[in-house]
Amino acid sequence: MTDKAKQIVLTAVMAALVLALSVLCLFSPLTEYSLSERRSLAGRPEFTADRVFSGQFASDFERFTQDQFPLREEFRALKSATSLYLFRQKTVNDLYLAEGHISKVVPWIEERMIEHATERFRFLQETYFPEKTPLLAVVPDKNFYLAEKNGFLTFDHAELMETLREALPAFSVTDLSELLTLEDYYTTDTHWRQERITHVADFLAGQFGRTLPQEYREVPMHVPFYGVYHGQLALPVKPDVISYLENPTISGLSVTSYDSGAPESVDLYNAQKGEGKDGYELFLGGSHAVLTIENPAAEGELVVFCDSFGQSMAPLLAQGYGKTTLVDIRYIQSAMVGAFVNFEHADVLFLYSTMMLNQASVLK
Amino acid sequence: MLFSSITFLYVFLPCVLLLYFLAPKRLKNTVLLLVSLVFYAWGEPKYVVLMIASVFQGYVFARLMEKTERRAVKKLFLILSLAVSLGLLGYFKYAGFFLESFASLTGLSVPVLKIALPIGISFYTFQILSYVVDVYRGDVPAQKNILSLGAYISMFPQLIAGPIVRYSDIAESLEERSHSLALASDGIRRFVLGLAKKILIANTLGELVAAMTTARDVSVLYFWLYAIAFSLQIYFDFSGYSDMAIGLGKLFGFRFMENFNYPFISASISEFWRRWHISLGSWFRDYVYIPLGGNRVGKGRLLFNLLVVWMLTGLWHGAAWNFVVWGLFFAVFLIAEKYFLGKFLEKHRVVGHVYVLITVVISFVIFNATSMMEAGFFLAAMFGAKGYPLVSGEFLYQLGQYGVVLILACVGATPWVKTLAQRIPKKLANVLEPIVLVLLLLICTAYLVDGSFNPFLYFRF
Known part of the structure; x- marks a missing residue:
């Protein structure tokens, strides 16, 4: 030329x-x-x-x-591909690909966040159930299984557990990391797979002396599940399949949300949302400030303070109780919880992921 | 408005090029002036008036100087124009700093001035200063058309980050310039390369520099990594912006002076400053150093001249003590080279290269610090005086994350890539060049569409 x-x-x-x-x-x-x-x-x-x-x-x-x-999407993919494959960067937007999973680098424990979370938990315990010893079950971020061995920065999980135990002497603090494996998480999302956590549900129920049914039928959704990390990474990674568990007890559960102030019936599994923008909203239709699950086949009460990990765990735990109440203090002030929940005869579980604890400023 | 933004690349620039090339020849400068005012007002709607006022006073005083034959009156107009230009620069850029320094020195309670710095004020003020001084000296005739002078001062390609274009260099082009396919394609090439330097290298290294502020597992080598990354970031950021400015200038028929010439391959600090921000260095040489007497003075006076010039060079970069120290830091090495070190470095080029790299990297630690205390801390940490380990996990991680970009930046800071490109057979190079440039533009666009990290270091000057 x-x-x-x-x-x-x-x-x-x-x-x-x-x-x-x-x-x-x-x-x-x-x-x-x-x-x-x-x-x-x-x-x-x-x-x-x-x-x-x-x-x-x-x-x-x-x-x-x-x-x-x-x-736009194609340009975003081009940027990710350039960063990862041309410049050989380990992460894009703090996300990395390892062992078929997308995960986000969380290098440090944010001490102020942990302090805030534990302060909120102590407030709830001292205000509403001072005589009880609630169980705090900590769900490890999937980085726990991925980061270190693949050369990514990650915080010291054991140190976090130690900090929690020291800050919450009135709680029984349980680390769920040994019960889980990387395969128990979606590859493109932060959350765990409901069909892979029945043993964790058994363990948690067992801590309160309850037993759960052992038979489940796995029902997969027919649309691919693109988890939250999938879009952030912007690369063509194979999507997940999201499934939910059914059995006769679960079929008998009825769910009521109190988000609007008045009781409102919602689906335990919302297939429409499962096929929508965020497939994980399949479980209970997403997060709610206060929600109850009634089970005519059992007795007793369980109150669960939780983040979104609780959404997929709740249907399993609810099989062991007559009434299970889920409280998400991202959406309701801790000081208001007493107006909606009676703790008198209830077992109390706090189920939080390390990811949420590390960004706990959203807990009210 | 940033050159490295979707708005500039895909909205402002296409509109401006259409308007400019559709306008008749006699209106091209007016179009340039108007679009430059829009460009400036985009980020600084208030301060566009300040820039217009600066241009206006420069125009009026230069015209008055030309009309009078009396030397004393001419000088009076020069002094008035300098006073207005330097007064505005002093008020908007330095008043707060001087008041704060005065208060801390005397212990007196002085009201705190919080004045926003008008973008590009240091650049356009220096252009106006050079213009009125050149008219006073009789080096150039005063511009009779205020729109043409306005187009020169406010011309958007070089308005906010240089190069500091001398009026004498483009006076002819302002009146009569040609546009050609060769010049336009050369301008496109230069612009895209500058864009890639800024977005792909400088911004990526900027992430590494920013990561240092939140680092928890630091080490001696991590501090060195930070210092090297910032030195390369500021080079690619600023030289990339200069490349974009020069490329845009060519699209509009102007040839701006080169601003960088591979400064990191220098073997002495004197050579470094002949290759780094050339338009600023030559400005201080011609308008401060030589009027002070330059080299043709006694030893004591020469020392004084050098210290003044380098203190002012430091202050030009920012109203803070670390910039003053940064300027004087270079002055010390320049004086040493003038008196004894220069001859040694000429004989030992390898030692000179190592000396320059270490000196420059250290200087940029001072430059980028928020205070002298922070600069001292970083330098102490770099030399092991803070008790940090030599290596840390986070250092190794960041080296893995940014290693390739660092290598590309190091290689790109030398003429090797250019030399290599020149060895490709001409016909093949002509095929490859458009492909590479289109790919670079697409990748840069991808980074802009997805990116939120797009700082521009020289905006603060």
Whole structure:
């Protein structure tokens, strides 16, 4: 190719590329939601004198062009591929791929977060059930099984457990790490698989002297499950299959949510949500501030303070109790819990993942 | 507005190029001026008035200087223009720093000034200063068209981060310039390479530098890794921006001066400063050092001249003591080279390279510190005086995470890549070049679409 030809080709191709992307960026129909990132995308900003002079219009417009850029998902995949395979970086957006799993690097225990979480837990115990010894079961992040042996930074899980035991002398603190393996987690998501944790449910129920049925039928969803990490990594990784467990006892459970203040019946397994933006919402339809599960086949009460890991565990534990109450203090003030829950004859379980404990500022 | 943003690349630039090339020749400077004001106002709606006022006073005083024959009156206009330009720069950039320093020195209670720094004020003020001084000296005629002068000062490719373009260098192009396919394609090539330097190398190294602020498992080598990464980050950030500015200039028919010439291959600090931020170094040489007497003075005065120039160079980069120390740090080595070290370094080039790399890396630790205390801490840690282990797990992890980018940055900071590219047969190179550039643009776009980490270090100057 001659110099002249090169100049023509380079100028023409660049001009065409920039112009095409520019037109598509500005005039394509807006995309309101990013399924892969699970967030709303910025729309066209409002043009007013106030917003222009304050600089708000400029920053909103920057976000708009970034969010509404054509072939956004493909460009995000290109960035991830460049970082991982060309620059040989170990992580993209703090995410890494190892042993077929996507996981997020969590290098440190955030002491302030752990202090906040334990302070909230002590408040609940001292306020509502000072005479009881609640069980705190800690679910390890899947990094526990992946990070160190694959050369990624991770915090000292044993040190975290020690810190929790020291900070919560009135609790019985249990580490679930020895009961679980990497295979018990979804490959593209943070959560554990319900069909792989029945033995953990047996263990937890056993701590309160309860036994659970041993027979389950696994029901897989028919759409692929793209976990939260899948979209963040933006690379074509094989999706998971999400399943739920059924048996006659579970079929008899009835669920009531108190999110709106008034009792409202919800599905134990919400297949529609299971096929939606976040497949893990299959379990109880997602997180709720306060939710009860009634079981006519059993007696006694269990109160579970939990994060989203509790959503898939609750149907299993609920088989052992007449009434199971789930409380998520991300969505309700700890001081308000007493208005909805009676602890008098209840067993009390705190079920939290290390990931949530490490970002506990959201616990109210 | 950042060059390295989707808004600039895919909204502002295409619109500006369309407007510019559709406009008749006599209106091209006006178009450049207007779009440059929009570019500036995008991030700083308030301060665009300040820039217009600065341009206006420069225009008026230069015209008045040209109209009068009397030397004293001419000098008066020069002093007035310098006072306005330096007064504005002093107020917006240095007033808070001087007041704070005065308060801490005297123990007096002085009101705290919190003034936002107008973007690019150091760059456009220096351009106005050089213009009025050149007119005063009779080196260039005063620009009669305020729109053309406005287009020169505010021209968006070099407005906020240089190079500091001299009026004398582009005065002719402002009146009459040609546009050609060769110049445009060369401009595109230069712009895309600059963009890639900024986004792929500087921003990635910036993540490594930022990680140091939250590091918990530090070691001596981790501090060195941080210092080396920041030195490379600032080089690729600033030289990448200069490449983009030079490339954009070519698209509009201008040829801006080179601002960097592989500074890390220098074998002395004097050579380093002939290769690093060339437009600033030559500005201080021509408008401060030589008027102070330059080299043609006694030893004591020469020492004084060097210290003044380098203290001002440091202060130009930021209103804080660490920048002053940074400037004086270089002054010490430059003086040493002038008197005794220079000849030794000429004979021992390898030692010179090692000396430059270590000195420059240390200097950037001082440069990037938030205070002299922090700078002292980092330097002490680098030399093992803080009791940290030599190696830590986090250091090894970060080395693995950023190793390839660090190697690319080290190689890219030398002329090796250019030399290698020149060895490719011409015909093959002509085929490969457009492919590589398109790929680089697409990858940079991908990083912008997905990225939130896009700092720009020289915005603060």
